[in-house]
Amino acid sequence: MIKRFSWLLFAVSLLFFSSGAYANEDDTYVSEEVADEIVKDYIKKFKFDVSLEDKQDVVELYDTNDEHIGYYYELENEESYFFIVSANTDYSPVFAAGKGKIKLQELEDNEKYYFLGNTSILKSNDGSRLAKKINKGLQKKEKDIEFTIPKNREAKSIWESYTTEEASDVSTLRVDEDYLNVTRFTQWEDGVNNPASSCGPATIAAIAEYWRSKKGFDTIDGLDYFTRTEMINAVYKYHGGKSYGMSVSNVRSGLKSYINRGHTHTVSTDSFNSFSTYKYEIGRSRPLAVKFDQYFTFFEPDAEYAYDYHWTVGVGYLEDGTDKYLYIQDNGIGYTDGTWDWSKELYIDYTTNKPIITMVSLEVS
Secondary structure (H helix, E strand, C coil), rough: CCCHHHHHHCCCCCCCCCCCCCHHHHHCCCHHHHHHHHHHHHHHCCCCCCCCHHEEEEEECCCCCCCCHHHHHHHCCEEEEEEEEEEEEECEEEEEEEEECCEECCCCCCEEECCCCCCCCCEECCHHHHHHHHHHHHHCCCCCCCCCCCCCCCCHHHHHHHHHCCCCCCCHCCCCEEEEECCCCCCCCCCCCHHHHHHHHHHHHHHHHHHCCCCCCCCCCCCCCCHHHHHHHHHHHHHCCCCCCHHHHHHHHHHHHHHCCCCCCCEEEEEECCHHHHHHHHHHHEEEEEEECCCCCCCCCCCCCCCCCCEEEEEEEEEEECCEEEEECCCCCECCCCCCCCCCEEEEEEHHHHHHEEEEEEEEC
């Protein structure tokens, strides 16, 4: 299930050089010129086949308090790419980035775009009224969402690389990364019976197919037996799909029961929230199920995350001296106007989303 009405991804970009004048006389504000430098560096980090010169559009983003919080970048060479970069040095420079374009939804005719997290950027007349509309539609929360963004305590050290004259280029930092080639499944694809609640089944399907096609367990029923939509529907119907989404225990038991349908394997799963353990699993060529869950996480700061309640597939990571990113498949996205988009692979800032993440590993023998 995609965050709030199945739309959202995170768009923002930050900072101004200390050697120049700060916009709005705010030393935490990030100008578009500095945001350009951020995008240039992170293009190198993420190894995107594009350059800043391929910039097609930059859209200023606002929060529901009508404060300028960032920028949405759209770049295009032979493929399209997007960046969602922060406009305040209290937050991570890049909250999300990946291939493809983000749909800018026009809820009301106005020139201001509001960022609501994940891939959700909405044009509206008034931020506070927009927040009220969204909260009115949320049935699972007892109190209104305030649409705040978690601060990153390590962000200042990242931004110093752009605000001090003697600082070294961030792109020269040693980057530790890994990536698994996992077939993408889209929960919103035509033919999926319960698209809004099929993020868990789509995640299980993608991981099971990887173990079949890439790890040599050809007794697992995969795309040699099902189409992608049939596989998602089978997981949903017989292996734990729920109208309200799948819990961590549902996904763990669903992985085991699906992989053992008609056969017997030794299957073990574990759940945790550890970037180092996540890296270890990816290094062992084992994709993970990654859950974002604000609704049932105690003591989280009720802030704005990539997703409120959603399962994704963890297929990689990137880490350097300052940043930690999960590389995930988002299982596609459904929009408020009834349209949908295919599953994307994108980088999600781990530090921002850590309070509501659970990771599920799988080993088959």
